[in-house]
Amino acid sequence: MIHRECGVIKTTYRADMALYPLPLARVTVVVTVALLVAVPWLLPAKYLVWASLTGIAAIGAVGLNLLTGSAGLISLGHGAFLATGAYTAANMAARLHAPFWVALPAAGLVAAILGIVVGLPSRRVKGIYLAVATIAAQFITEWVINHVTWISGGAQATVSLPPPALGPIRIDTEAERYLLILAVAVVAVVVGLNFNRSRLGRAFVAVRDRDLAADVIGVEVGRTKLVAFAVSSAYAGVAGALWAYYLGVANYEMFTITVSIEYLSMVILGGLGSVVGSVYGAAFVTVLPLALRDLLERFRDLIPVGDVATFVAQLRLVLFGSLIIAFLVTEPEGLARLWRKVKDYFRLWPFRY
Amino acid sequence: MDRRTTRFRSSVGVLAAALVILLGAACGGSDGGNTTKSGSAGTKDAITVGALCPRTGPVEIIGTNLCVGFADYVELINSKGGLEGHEIKLVDIDYAYEVPKGVAAYEEMKRQGTVVIVCGGTPIALALNDRITADKIPCVTPGFGIAEATDGAKYPYQFPLAASYFSQAAAALDHVASEAKGKKVKVAFLHLDNPSGKEPLPVMEQLAREQGMELKTFAVPLPGLELGAQITDIVSRFQADWVVSHLFGRAPSVAIKGLKQAGFPLDHVISFVWGIAEPDIEAAGGFAAAEGYKGLQFTGVGQDFPVIKEIQQRYEARKLPLPVGLTKYSVYYDRGVFMAAVTLEGVRLALETGGEPVTGEKVKVGLESIKDFELGGLVPPLTTAPSDHEGGGFTQVVAVRDGKLVPITDWANPARDTVLALVKARNAG
Numbered sequence: 001m002i003h004r005e006c007g008v009i010k011t012t013y014r015a016d017m018a019l020y021p022l023p024l025a026r027v028t029v030v031v032t033v034a035l036l037v038a039v040p041w042l043l044p045a046k047y048l049v050w051a052s053l054t055g056i057a058a059i060g061a062v063g064l065n066l067l068t069g070s071a072g073l074i075s076l077g078h079g080a081f082l083a084t085g086a087y088t089a090a091n092m093a094a095r096l097h098a099p100f101w102v103a104l105p106a107a108g109l110v111a112a113i114l115g116i117v118v119g120l121p122s123r124r125v126k127g128i129y130l131a132v133a134t135i136a137a138q139f140i141t142e143w144v145i146n147h148v149t150w151i152s153g154g155a156q157a158t159v160s161l162p163p164p165a166l167g168p169i170r171i172d173t174e175a176e177r178y179l180l181i182l183a184v185a186v187v188a189v190v191v192g193l194n195f196n197r198s199r200l201g202r203a204f205v206a207v208r209d210r211d212l213a214a215d216v217i218g219v220e221v222g223r224t225k226l227v228a229f230a231v232s233s234a235y236a237g238v239a240g241a242l243w244a245y246y247l248g249v250a251n252y253e254m255f256t257i258t259v260s261i262e263y264l265s266m267v268i269l270g271g272l273g274s275v276v277g278s279v280y281g282a283a284f285v286t287v288l289p290l291a292l293r294d295l296l297e298r299f300r301d302l303i304p305v306g307d308v309a310t311f312v313a314q315l316r317l318v319l320f321g322s323l324i325i326a327f328l329v330t331e332p333e334g335l336a337r338l339w340r341k342v343k344d345y346f347r348l349w350p351f352r353y
Numbered sequence: 354m355d356r357r358t359t360r361f362r363s364s365v366g367v368l369a370a371a372l373v374i375l376l377g378a379a380c381g382g383s384d385g386g387n388t389t390k391s392g393s394a395g396t397k398d399a400i401t402v403g404a405l406c407p408r409t410g411p412v413e414i415i416g417t418n419l420c421v422g423f424a425d426y427v428e429l430i431n432s433k434g435g436l437e438g439h440e441i442k443l444v445d446i447d448y449a450y451e452v453p454k455g456v457a458a459y460e461e462m463k464r465q466g467t468v469v470i471v472c473g474g475t476p477i478a479l480a481l482n483d484r485i486t487a488d489k490i491p492c493v494t495p496g497f498g499i500a501e502a503t504d505g506a507k508y509p510y511q512f513p514l515a516a517s518y519f520s521q522a523a524a525a526l527d528h529v530a531s532e533a534k535g536k537k538v539k540v541a542f543l544h545l546d547n548p549s550g551k552e553p554l555p556v557m558e559q560l561a562r563e564q565g566m567e568l569k570t571f572a573v574p575l576p577g578l579e580l581g582a583q584i585t586d587i588v589s590r591f592q593a594d595w596v597v598s599h600l601f602g603r604a605p606s607v608a609i610k611g612l613k614q615a616g617f618p619l620d621h622v623i624s625f626v627w628g629i630a631e632p633d634i635e636a637a638g639g640f641a642a643a644e645g646y647k648g649l650q651f652t653g654v655g656q657d658f659p660v661i662k663e664i665q666q667r668y669e670a671r672k673l674p675l676p677v678g679l680t681k682y683s684v685y686y687d688r689g690v691f692m693a694a695v696t697l698e699g700v701r702l703a704l705e706t707g708g709e710p711v712t713g714e715k716v717k718v719g720l721e722s723i724k725d726f727e728l729g730g731l732v733p734p735l736t737t738a739p740s741d742h743e744g745g746g747f748t749q750v751v752a753v754r755d756g757k758l759v760p761i762t763d764w765a766n767p768a769r770d771t772v773l774a775l776v777k778a779r780n781a782g
Contacts, residue, residue: 044464045460045464046457046460046461046464048460049456049457049460049461050457053453053457146546146547146548158479158480158548160482160483174460243453247452247453247456247480248480248482248483248484249479249480249482249483251452251476251479251480251548252547252548253452253476253547253548254452254453254476254480256575258451289454290454290457293446293447309406309408309420309421309424309445309447310408310413310416310417310420310421312447313408313409313447313449314408314409316409316447317409323371326364326368327368329364330361330364330365330368331365338365341365342365
């Protein structure tokens with residue numbers, strides 16, 4: 001009803017090819033970004049932590065979505081790339097005293113190089129077999145970080161980072177950290193949104209849909225797959241580096257296979273192939289356990305069990321799993337599709353079709 | 354409208370409603386953590402104490418008993434009028450042994466004004482180190498944590514307050530030496546292949562060298578449920594005389610079963626503090642099957658202590674059933690009671706020396722000035738200092754005998770000089 005597409009006429013190709021052609025969309029985007037920037041002043045400090053963690057997860061999820069959703073290459077090694085980015089940034093910051101704006105791209109670059117190496121099996125194997133190859137990469141990277149003290153900084157495998165600083169501005173408070181993460185996340189999402197419309201993005205989709213046909217029309221399939229791994233790993237490297245800066249420490253137990261599976265679940269829940277969906281998925285998987293815990297705490301006193309706290313903690317896990325299953329049963333194509341169905345409903349309202 | 358669309362729309366509606374209620378209730382609430390009910394406390398301000406408890410995840414068997422002990426001790430203190438009249442408010446948040454959830458939980462505790470936190474887990478203690486130092490909130494890690502934090506100079510806000518992995522390594526090798534009585538022995542160090550598992554290696558290597566033992570290390574990849582290869586290696590190839598085991602979670606029981614099956618005498622196995630609890634022995638086939646198995650403790654075992662008996666009486670007074678920690682699984686429960694007691698002792702000293710209002714900085718000073726803290730015999734006398742955040746690192750060896758865990762040595766802290774020298778060397782580097 002409001003989202004009217006009639007009467008919107010473009011006079012240049014450039015205007016027609018814009019990411020958001022409708023005038024309303026421009027307003028929506030500006031308002032959304034303004035709200036996100038205003039979060040530190042709108043919400044209490046506890047939710048800033050949630051928002052920051054969601055932002056970091058969103059960057060990683062967008063990267064994985066480019067690989068799994070757009071290029072169709074299932075990867076369970078995302079945790080390894082996050083770890084690579086985190087330890088690269090940590091070592092550069094701690095040992096070479098590199099500033100934040102050098103360490104972050106460097107982390108992405110090193111992770112991209114690792115991504116190309118890990119992606120080499122994709123030239124031979126597809127689908128589930130590739131997934132297993134990436135699991136191998138995950139465990140190998142974990143082992144390397146654990147055992148190579150040059151990377152891990154000693155038996156504790158923990159490297160401390162100084163707080164990030166952009167020139168003279170030191171990022172110390174929770175709000176400043178959130179805004180930094182938001183800035184990087186906005187760039188990541190915008191690049192992701194435009195990616196699928198670019199030549200490289202279309203090559204990814206072609207490889208995903210029918211790589212033989214793509215090869216016939218001239219897409220270099222092998223090279224495209226490696227580029228997909230490189231780009232996705234670069235995203236993950238940046239996310240991992242941000243995570244390390246956010247926590248102030250890079251610790252190897254933050255990047256286990258569980259993290260890889262969490263990221264894959266974010267992308268699947270959000271909708272494979274949809275960048276905004278990955279952001280929704282990241283928010284879902286990050287915030288829901290924390291919100292569930294809070295909710296259950298408030299009803300603690302009503303639960304007639306001996307050890308309430310343990311019961312509550314374990315009930316949370318059960319509820320989280322059940323909600324994921326419920327969502328996927330309702331809408332297998334993810335949150336993005338769900339949101340689009342809601343939008344379409346209001347677009348046609350009061351008509352039904 | 355067809356049935357499929359109707360069904361779809363109703364399920365979306367239900368899910369959306371559920372999510373809205375969830376987020377609304379969660380966001381509307383101001384309290385994010387567990388708080389114990391208070392007893393009769395005075396009109397003074399409450400003091401907030403935080404506990405990062407892993408009640409789910411790989412160490413849930415520890416968290417579900419330890420945290421209950423912690424909460425029960427706090428409840429006991431509150432029922433007696435609080436600490437010097439101040440009610441103790443406990444914020445107990447389960448973080449599932451995952452660092453990001455732990456950081457979120459820490460921020461919540463900070464928001465609620467906690468002055469001291471029990472950081473239940475070495476990874477989270479490491480990850481929070483920078484934050485607690487900047488925010489000046491002490492982090493208590495008895496029996497685990499950062500071994501170098503014994504020296505308070507480099508880690509001013511980390512408090513092991515009980516034998517670190519360095520001290521445990523020294524105690525284990527000392528017991529082996531005393532049992533070996535001068536003979537040259539082969540010692541196998543079985544540990545998890547993660548930072549905590551590898552932490553005691555320098556101490557083990559140095560002491561083994563000094564005492565003329567042949568030491569070989571065997572790393573077990575996480576989560577430590579598959580030890581077949583390492584056990585075969587230890588028993589058949591290396592033919593160890595003694596096994597020093599540094600495992601936790603589900604791994605200790607797997608190790609006991611595996612070593613017994615391979616024919617290795619269990620009374621030549623000595624475990625660090627997190628592998629010698631009743632659940633581990635039960636999972637290994639019961640007390641009869643694990644006869645002879647030895648381990649280190651930094652707290653007493655069982656219910657024969659005044660403070661434990663007081664807590665049992667509190668349960669009877671409140672007409673509640675006793676938790677399993679007060680009947681069967683005493684090891685972790687007693688450690689929880691000790692952790693609560695020593696933390697509150699630090700708070701009490703903070704009140705004494707710094708006065709009100711209590712802040713994290715004052716609690717740090719309080720925790721550094723504990724003198725001869727015994728808790729009615731539950732722990733050896735603990736004395737801390739700014740240069741000794743460990744308080745001596747005392748342990749005792751217990752063994753499985755006749756269906757119970759029986760202490761077979763006195764409280765001791767052998768090779769203390771070596772341990773302290775190593776801590777100093779690592780902090781200087």
